[in-house]
Each structure stands twice: as structure tokens, then as C-alpha cells.
Amino acid sequence: MTTTGRSHATPLEHVEASGSPSITAARVLAVLRIATGFIFLWAFLDKTFGFGYSTPSERSWISGGSPTEGFLSHVEVGPLQGFFHTIAGTAWADWAFMLGLLGIGVALILGIGLRIAAVSAALMMALMWIAEWPLAQHTSAGESSGSTNPIVDYHIVYGLVAIVSALTYAGHTWGFGRQWAELPFVRKYPWLA
Template sequence: MRSRASTSCSRSAAPLSSRGSAASRHPCAPRTSSSVRSRARARSTPATTRRPWTTSSTASLRSWRSTSGTSGPRNQRSAVETSPLTIAPSLSVTFGGASRHHLRWLGNPNQPEEHMTDATITPTETAHSAPRTDRSSAKVPAILLGALRIALGWQLLWAGLDKVFGLGLATEPGKALINGFSPTRGYLEFGLDPAGFAYGALHPIAGHPVVDALYLLGTLGAGLALLLGVGVRITGIGAAAFMLLLWFSSFPLANNPFLDEHLFAVAAALLLAFSPSGDHLGLGRWWRSTPLVQRYDWLA
């Protein structure tokens, strides 16, 4: 009787399978649970028709068990660094706290099947959710560097223009360069302290044409370059050397043993020379893109 029943079931199953009917509709087919049917349906569904939610977060699994045939102890690991998981349905995550969800494991071809029943996911903040104030606050130091560059450039440029045209502040109109006066003779002859150690080195070169040319180059040339933001590296180093020479010629200082405004100008010039201060409020980006600067990068 048992052989006849099995024979009849196999014979009757053949036409059904040839017609494309599902095996679960046959009366002799074994019944499957809903979880097995849903898992089989998920496996048979193509990957393109699914809409999984992929995450690579570190999941703290509260209950974990293997369904690959080998049973292991529960709570074996409190925190598991998982590979990218494919779970369903899609989740809505709230930043700032942990969200608990019941997830269904759809399988991983590289690992044994696992069944997650209760997972705690702590999301991290992405770049899209970063506050926009960080970008604006990052521009503040660059803008301040640009303003410092303009201030130092204007100070140098004004000193040179005053010596050339006699604008009436530090230089009288009758003692300007256009009237035949030297821009360095007055300071090196009458501005130095005879008791200072720089007097003997600088007093003999007062009014020399080379010294006058270097003074105008350090004031007019460096001031204009700093204002425009071009050639800031070499200009900043030159301005620092010029201010250091003025600091050396000011000894002995009247109000401090060694510190005065010239050293602050030296520090500011070096800061501008070794930072992209010409990119903001200046023509630094355009200057670096020119063929001349790309060939001779020391002109940047």
C-alpha cells in the first residue's frame, strides 16, 4: 500500500510539474512554514527587484544564532563588526540616539546564514548632515590673513609713496625724491642713535644709490605685491628682512629691551609668506595659474 501511494503521488506530480504548477499545491507535497516560504521567496526573487537597505554600521546583536546546521552558544559576541548587511525593510534612522528595529536577514554569500531578531544600530553623522556653519567658519581665518596682507602692504606702499612724492606726513613736500632728495639720507644720518651698535654700520651708506633703490623696492614693490596678493612668498620674505633691518637700526629701543612694532611686522610678513594669504581678497589663485609661476614656483 505504501509503495502504491508513493507511486501514485509521483505519477500525479509529474503532470503538475510539467504544467508549471507549484509543488506546494500538490496534496502530497510537504507543507512549509511561513518563515521558510518567505526565505525561499526572498532567495528566488532577483536582486534587482528587491529594495534592500545596506548598512555597514557596527551592530550590537542582542540575540544571534546560526541556521547553517551548526548551533553555537548565544551571546557569543556583544559587539560584532559586520560586513555590509542586506536587510529589509528599509529603516528610518534618527541621529543623536540609538534606534531599535526588528530586521530580517536576507543572506550573505560569503558567510553562513544568520538570523537577526533584535539589533541596536548607532548611526554616525554623514557629510550631508554636517552643519553649514563649519564651512563658513573655516573661511574666517583665510579672510583675516587676506586683511592682514592688505594692511601690511598698505603700510609699506604708503612709506614709499611718501618718500617719492612728499605727501606731507613723514616727508615734507620739498624733501621728496622728485625734488632730488634721497629717501634714505635723512633717516640714516639723523634718525639713528649714535650710541646704538647699528650706527657705525649704517651711517656711512646714507644716501647711496643702491641703498635708495633697495628702499624703494622694499616699500613700493613689496607693498604693491602684498596689496594685490601676487608673489606673496618672496615678497613676504623680503618684507620680513626689511623690517628686521629697521628693527636692528632702532637700537637702543626706548620702551622695551628688544621688542617693538618691527618684530611684529616681521612675524606678520613670515606668516603671510608661508600661508595661502593671497587666495582671499587677492589675486593669488590667478597668479599661481600663470605659466611663469608654474615654471618658477618660487615666484608664488
């Protein structure tokens, strides 16, 4: 028990205490958290150094490329098209996007600060989802140029994984979430957990 009388046990640990097999569920959530964290961290690394997977080296951030300009300047329709075109390639948008990718990736991999990571990931992914609206666009040949599901695509799934990771204390399994939660400044400001 903490000084506030609340237990630090996760929902999965409460289930485990009742005899249900939650160790497997906790490990599955930890793997999902770490894998999703690596997706965010990889996007940061590829955009920074231009490994050639989605960002060629000549368009990398360290080579003077903008991580937001290509994506945001090509928003063709949607409720925020003008806004996205206005911020495409601006220094503040590039820095916010890249720090977001790095922070979310590191937080998910290490299992710390998952509440902030969840809110940040959900916001970032929601904005990227809106930027690609409408999602199920088709070329003149009838082939889909992107997602074929107009409601749920990978942006929504990544945001949901971050939220589920925070809500289930997934950072306590194969992560540093438990130690992070015991730090004095995190105990003082629990929204940092």
C-alpha cells in the first residue's frame, strides 16, 4: 500500500491473485507494448538518419530534410487540409513530431511514463489518421492507394495499443514501470506514471 492507501498492484495482478492465468496476459501485453514502441522508435531513427526504408538518406532529418513536409504537404482532402499544409515543414512541427516519435518509442519500450505516452500517441495517431482522410481512396484502376478500411487503420491501432498499455500497467512486466512509479516525483505527480 502507498501512503495514500492505494495499492500499486496492476489490474492483471489482481486477476492473478484470484487464481486466473494472468501471467501470460501480462507477458502478451508487454510484448505488444515493446513491439509498438519499436515501431515509433524505428520511425524516428529512419526519419533522422535515412536508412532507406521509408526515408532515403538524402531526405533524412540530419541531411536537412523535413520529417513532416512530405506527408503533410500532400494532404489532398479532409477537415484539416489547410492546417496541415500550413504547418508542413515548419521547424516546430518537425521537432514536435520527432520528439513525439522518440518519446513515445522510448516510453513504450522501457515501460515508463505510459500515461503521457498513451495520450501523446493517441493524439499523434489521430492527427495522422485525419490527415489521410478519406482513408479508402482508390486509383482509376480501382486499386487502393492506402488503407482499405475507412474507419480503423494502423494509426488507430497504434494509439489504442498505447492506451491499453497504460491502462493495464503493461510497463510493470519486462519494463521499468514499477520502479518508475516509485520515484518521488512520479509519486507526487501520478499523471507522470
